[in-house]
Amino acid sequence: MPAQQGASMTASRLDAVQKSGVLRICTPGDYRPFSFQKADTSYEGIDVDLMTAFGGSLGAKPEWIKTTWANLLPDLAAGKCDMAVGGVSVTTDRQKRAFFSAPYMVNGKTPIARCADVAKYQTVEQIDKPEVRVIFNPGGSNERFARTNFKRAKLTLHGENVTIFDEILANRADVFVTESAEAITQQKLKPGLCAINPDKPLQYGEMAWMLPRDDVAFKAYVDQWLHLSQAGGEFQRTMDRWLK
Template sequence: MITTVFKCLTVGLGLAAGLGLSAAALAQAPASQLDGIQSRGALQVCTTGDYKPFTLAKDGSYEGIDIELAKSLAKALGVEAKFVQTKWSDLLTDMGAGKCDVAMGGISVTLDRQKKVFFSAPYLINGKAPIVRCADKAKFQTIADIDKPETRVVVNPGGTNERFVRANFKKADIRVYPDNVTIFDEILAGRADLMISESIETKVQEKAKPGLCAVNPDEPLQYGEMGYMLPRGDATFKAFVDQWLHLAKATGEFAGIYNQFVK
């Protein structure tokens, strides 16, 4: 197991510039959790299971882009992926409590989160976009179009969607809805006018739910990046995850998994 740590330290040195860490700092870093993961034979992955196409709980298991990529990461470590159910509002708490080695499932990189955790290198550029009834698509093109007292914006609690909505809409009627799987049905049923979500999710839901249309998903209202949430301070583990992600993209594995759920 010690050999694994030294191998990963070598990778970490190669990525030191990207991490903003010196070689001396890496050399003096505390032991990584890599050995713990390999000793227990499992990579513990926190995921919400409610964010298609990244993570969706289904029939007692999970499916999605990040579920398959979690299995790939576990394989690279020589262990099995074990999924731990969490909620958006509990992500940071569960990571801080040691319930998971990594959190995966369409997680946006934010400065607030980075105060408490590390993130992998970004794996997707993915901003915020509205999804509406198709008949209303022309009506809700901009933040100004949306931010009116008569506009009913439905939002799932605890994540960056809610944070964006509350930061940008001061006049709109904001309605919190706790189930991120059925939330889009609120729009179809006429109980809400729109939802703000990641642009990739609006594309997926547009295909899945006839009558809903994504609004300018390729020109989102806000630029954003997604990454994998990692324990703060473990530069060696971050270096390993970043190198795995780089190779997954370089070999075409990432694109193959992405296309299973999006194309």
């Protein structure tokens, strides 16, 4: 008798999404230009457009599940969604509990400040002074970067990523360190704010989509779709719509 096969293959979300016709996507929805929830509760951004196209390849429509940066990984791990997107930085801490897609953007940590103060905040050392008020949002890589790198500056946790930039304009904070793409986007939206050396970030970083751990078939499909989208030009057209 042939040796018995091991345990049956674990069911993949690749099959479940195709069967249900729904792709459940967790996102904080507060991070332009990746994913932003508008006043009418709909979403827009780079990842929103890409997920619509990706879902279409599986015959599925996106179902957006609002979360926070602190709950993004726990919600994915709990099975509340099939993917987590919206400007997610690749970190080893997250890798311990989830898979990442192949990275689709290099996007390092960049300060944003009032334009009049750009010369003052060129480096971590210049920012990390007792008189400098550093603001950050909770639960993600921005908080981790601030707490790791700024030991002397005055740190302020601000719960709303959408309004964090207004705190700088109102002179209630001096510097926010975030990904270069967000800093560039916000300087366009908020006159008076300037991204500081976004082409030379303070820390190297990559963006990717977060996927359920151990679902090898689903990750393989996501990576293959991303590769073909990049090679065929659709991916770059999406990027150009939001970043140029």
